[in-house]
Amino acid sequence: MRRSGESRYSWGGDEHLVVQFAEAMSLEVNFTAMAVSKILNDDRLPGIVDICPANASLLIRFDPDVAAPAAVEARVRAAEEQVAGAPARSVETRIFEVPVWYDDPFTNETGSRFRDRHQRPEGNDLEFAAVENDMDSVQAFIDAHSGSPWITSMVGFVAGLPFMFQMVPQERQLELPKYLRPRTDTPALTIGHGGCFACIYSVRGAGGYQMFGVTPVPIFDPEQRLADFNDFMVFFRPGDIVKFRSIDNAEYDAIRAEVEAGAYRYRQRPVTFDLDRLLADPDGYNAELLGALYGS
Template sequence: MTRIVKAVGDRGVLIDCASLDEVLAVAAGLVESPPRGVIDIVPAARTVLVTVDPAVLPVDRVIDWARDTPERNPASVDTAEPLIVDVEYTGEDLADVARFLACSEREVVDRHTGTTWRVAFVGFAPGFGYLVADDARLTVPRRPSPRTSVPAGTVGLAGEFTGVYPRSSPGGWQIIGRTEVELWNPDAAEPALLRPGRVVRFREAI
């Protein structure tokens, strides 16, 4: 199927994808060797946005490049060591998650820590990464009623994703634990600890 690519003004193009898996594969292909003038490549749940400097790279050339660049395996993009996140699995929704998955709370923790997660995209709040895995053993619905305030460091599940709240905010994810890892520091050289493609492993805090 021909990849659907459309201009977004004179500073970018948007690629429509059929699935999150396609988003990850398309983004992996684009980041391998972007032409001069590409400023950023931003994956989302069903799209990939490419922003450019139009004085260097006209949008019509970006459209051709974005349409013709082959997909890649996302695992080949970020070869850095996995980020280890220590978690206290004492979340308020851990029992509900176990009941939904028809397993024990211990098994929920074992599944979460035994899975290799990858940041699919970031959004919702600065530093918030949507992490996915190769299997669906921890797919759960969001809470029917969101909480008005979820503390920074809260680890949750929603749909096929897991994530860590980088700061206090409202949220409807199923809370399974908390971590002390700081995911967002606006004063750091790289404020966000998570970036698309980053591999993350969760470890139970002792």
């Protein structure tokens, strides 16, 4: 188990404390960032303005007129020690489904406009992904992408954009380089991939991740029209567990109609994420999580 002495604590101006738990992302390190964040959130320490967990780090913004920097650092270090010394590594979270129209015309058209920035000018990003991951077909890659759950390691970059880490052993994780040069356009709600991370582009804009498809469901709703956004305009939270589900054109259109009518609800369930159980038996534990989502 890692101890707080291995982490790097540094200051960003007068109002920010940055904790780098490790140089590389892993499920264990990301769990530490999430667990420490939860402890600090539950504490409601006066003067803490914002707590932002990331892949392998944590950013705390505080008001130095209310909370002394030394006191903030001491509380964060204590929370890290508490996580490191816990007999079980688990957090309360949720699992939900994200429908995806893979190999859709929107990302394919966009990709075709930027092939001069891509490693493989011929074909599309899904075909490149299959080749790079030694798979014999695009469908095999889609099956691997949608077959196991992903954990949300952080949310940010643009409003509501989640980064997700595949919950499988490292040798089975899907990996891909980003575009050689970023695009100046990416359709909103594109399912992207760069390195070992999946993401969903919350809004239209520039981007460099490989594009696999689009989801018909919003993840950022400033008007909070849908019931799933009653609490906040951003749907994803760090620690969320995501299951992608492949859909076709007809189902994409049907879900979009539900969204436009304000009637769509995410399929989701509360779950306890147990890191040690995942590490001990990834396939068995993932099957249990999916059973909780789909009622089996």
